[in-house]
Amino acid sequence: MTVSTSPSTEPPPRPLSLRSSVAVGSLRLVNRLSRRLGRGSGTVAGGRVGLAIDPRLLTVLAGGLQVALVSGTNGKTTTTRMLAAALAGPDDPPVASNQTGANMPAGHVAALVESPAAVVCVLEVDEGYLGRVIEEARPRVVVLLNLSRDQLDRIAEVRMLVDRWRTALSGLPAGTGSAGAPTVVVANADDPMVAWAAMTAPEVVWVGAGQVWRNDAVGCPACGGRIEFADQGGWACDRCTFRRPDRNAWLDGTTLVMADGTRLAVDIALPGQFNRANAAMAAMAAPIMGTHAGYPTGEGTPLTTAVALERVASVDEVAGRFAATVHRGHPVRLLLAKNPAGWTAIFDLLDETSPPETPLVLSINARIADGLDPSWLWDVPFERLVARTVVVTGDRRRDLDVRLRYAEVACTVVDDPVAAVERAVSLAAPADGASSPAVDFLGNYTAFAELRGRL
Amino acid sequence: MTAASPRSALAIAVVFPDLLGTYGDGGNGLVLARRAAWRGIDVDLVQADSGRPLPSADLYCIGGGEDGPQVRAATALIAEGTIRRSFDQGAVVLGVCAGYQLLGQRFPDSADRSQDGLGLLDVTTRKGTGPRAVGEVIAESLPEAPRLPGGRILPPLTGFENHGGVTVLGPAARPVGRVVAGVGNGGGDGTEGAWSDRVVGTYLHGPLLARNPDLADLLLGWAIAPGGSDRPLDPLDDAAELALRTERLTSVPRTGRAGLVRRLIGRRA
Numbered sequence A: 001m002t003v004s005t006s007p008s009t010e011p012p013p014r015p016l017s018l019r020s021s022v023a024v025g026s027l028r029l030v031n032r033l034s035r036r037l038g039r040g041s042g043t044v045a046g047g048r049v050g051l052a053i054d055p056r057l058l059t060v061l062a063g064g065l066q067v068a069l070v071s072g073t074n075g076k077t078t079t080t081r082m083l084a085a086a087l088a089g090p091d092d093p094p095v096a097s098n099q100t101g102a103n104m105p106a107g108h109v110a111a112l113v114e115s116p117a118a119v120v121c122v123l124e125v126d127e128g129y130l131g132r133v134i135e136e137a138r139p140r141v142v143v144l145l146n147l148s149r150d151q152l153d154r155i156a157e158v159r160m161l162v163d164r165w166r167t168a169l170s171g172l173p174a175g176t177g178s179a180g181a182p183t184v185v186v187a188n189a190d191d192p193m194v195a196w197a198a199m200t201a202p203e204v205v206w207v208g209a210g211q212v213w214r215n216d217a218v219g220c221p222a223c224g225g226r227i228e229f230a231d232q233g234g235w236a237c238d239r240c241t242f243r244r245p246d247r248n249a250w251l252d253g254t255t256l257v258m259a260d261g262t263r264l265a266v267d268i269a270l271p272g273q274f275n276r277a278n279a280a281m282a283a284m285a286a287p288i289m290g291t292h293a294g295y296p297t298g299e300g301t302p303l304t305t306a307v308a309l310e311r312v313a314s315v316d317e318v319a320g321r322f323a324a325t326v327h328r329g330h331p332v333r334l335l336l337a338k339n340p341a342g343w344t345a346i347f348d349l350l351d352e353t354s355p356p357e358t359p360l361v362l363s364i365n366a367r368i369a370d371g372l373d374p375s376w377l378w379d380v381p382f383e384r385l386v387a388r389t390v391v392v393t394g395d396r397r398r399d400l401d402v403r404l405r406y407a408e409v410a411c412t413v414v415d416d417p418v419a420a421v422e423r424a425v426s427l428a429a430p431a432d433g434a435s436s437p438a439v440d441f442l443g444n445y446t447a448f449a450e451l452r453g454r455l
Numbered sequence B: 001m002t003a004a005s006p007r008s009a010l011a012i013a014v015v016f017p018d019l020l021g022t023y024g025d026g027g028n029g030l031v032l033a034r035r036a037a038w039r040g041i042d043v044d045l046v047q048a049d050s051g052r053p054l055p056s057a058d059l060y061c062i063g064g065g066e067d068g069p070q071v072r073a074a075t076a077l078i079a080e081g082t083i084r085r086s087f088d089q090g091a092v093v094l095g096v097c098a099g100y101q102l103l104g105q106r107f108p109d110s111a112d113r114s115q116d117g118l119g120l121l122d123v124t125t126r127k128g129t130g131p132r133a134v135g136e137v138i139a140e141s142l143p144e145a146p147r148l149p150g151g152r153i154l155p156p157l158t159g160f161e162n163h164g165g166v167t168v169l170g171p172a173a174r175p176v177g178r179v180v181a182g183v184g185n186g187g188g189d190g191t192e193g194a195w196s197d198r199v200v201g202t203y204l205h206g207p208l209l210a211r212n213p214d215l216a217d218l219l220l221g222w223a224i225a226p227g228g229s230d231r232p233l234d235p236l237d238d239a240a241e242l243a244l245r246t247e248r249l250t251s252v253p254r255t256g257r258a259g260l261v262r263r264l265i266g267r268r269a
């Protein structure tokens, strides 16, 4: 797909009502105070205040912008980052994006206020808020990655969520997208739950991005039959006609194959097959955003999927994830996974990128942001770690210890997460002298954030 | 081994993990199988997916799941009859959450229509009127709860509940415990779970048997010696489980006045 260009780089002015202006001003003030008090970037606090003053603030701020939304259980922060990178050519205006993981409306309005010059915006959206944000932000593109069990004490069960998505997407009249362009859904065709939600949308680009976790998609959402999966990612109900939609593109290992036979290498800095899947989704979504008149504004290359993939390739760290940090001279790679599907994907990544002698620190919390019930640990195939040196830590290290006992994986329990990393370093095989032993750290949401803050 | 079982190994079946595997309860099957194997008992753990005949087994574990799959599981289990048959021949059955509800007489579907359960437990579940019961549970044992070998009382149960159902016990069922934190059955009597013969139902995830190894061994004992045996199983090194239990039992606040009010409201509803 090609992109039309426009001579102007000036964003159109956004006239705000008095109420909206007060809301924006208050949002900025709260965030500035929050930053000064050292309470983080303050995006959510300011956003809440802004929305309290003007409940329509998201609609107001997103009006006239070209908006992309990214949702799904896993990979939304990374895909958001990748899509923003794909849309940010060298001569383009800044892309507004909530890259701190504040993925509810308060975070969305804060991101929009922080980039007043943006004409394009990429928002990560919490699965439970997708319907509301579609309605308010009127996106040009909605990217749907996958749906699986996550935080069952707080977020609805998978089937309730998928029904809500389906209702939201079926309610899209053609032409609700930013600036009147129709909304296009870019959906992972390999996930039956995503397919069930997306197939009611007026326009869908189907991408076979793969799906490692199938345990939440066995029952057919259409008829209650059984979804049977084939080896190559294909699936079909054994009773009704619900089957994988025809794909516009699909991932074949490290290659993105377009339906016309074009093959594009997905050669990216981030490790793991699930990140190649995120890259494929972002690269398929980017040209749709780019076809909007007036964006991108540079004279440069048309924004094709190939160009998008080149821009995505350089993303090498997402909010600290996958980053190699150094602690007391030892490289520590920080990995985040929040649910069984995410942990399974990370185990694939470890098999691909980490020799078995690299010690692994596992850290689990069960605070509100993590989900209060860590029973899901028993859905994670920890048996795969049997050849590795494992140290467990985090608030719920004792749950992990018991889980690993029944997986027959030996582990060491260390109360403090930083001490756990240090213990792992000491357990590493002595380096050959030239390099210090590396350690992988894998934590769920707050466990990851805490360690990242302390290293 | 049960009289009905010509098998040489103790057979443990996780029932329909594809339908009722949403809350990690498949771990109960793993815990039972490992605890048997660690004692040198030959054991066979089967993940029995839906859509094919259920294998006959000495011990069935039925877990929690969503409303639609729960109805499909109950319908299939009633129609194909293996669990009922195996139970009549001495098998042990554990049901958790949706699995607990479907072991009873009746339970509600997502549209609040009453559905037939397997009738292995004399309990009936209806939709609760209040908010979903979500959170940590501690249930202390009761005199009428199942006893460990030698008549020992079960230690307190610890787990995590996440359900909207209210379960009421009929005359043939006895409670497993009395909640001192959390909601449990929710019918206003402060009980949690139900049991009779060789069937145990409870709302506790965690999974249940990983956090309550004494209960795991009790069920294993029933499966190994269906006539009843007063000889406890060989002890295992449960240091990890005990550390987890201590942490859970001490870090979860006991139900105070707020919980009492919640229970009174539950009774009125």
Ligand SMILES: [Zn+2]
Pocket: A220, A221, A222, A223, A224, A225, A226, A237, A238, A239, A240, A241, A242
């Ligand atoms: Zn079907």
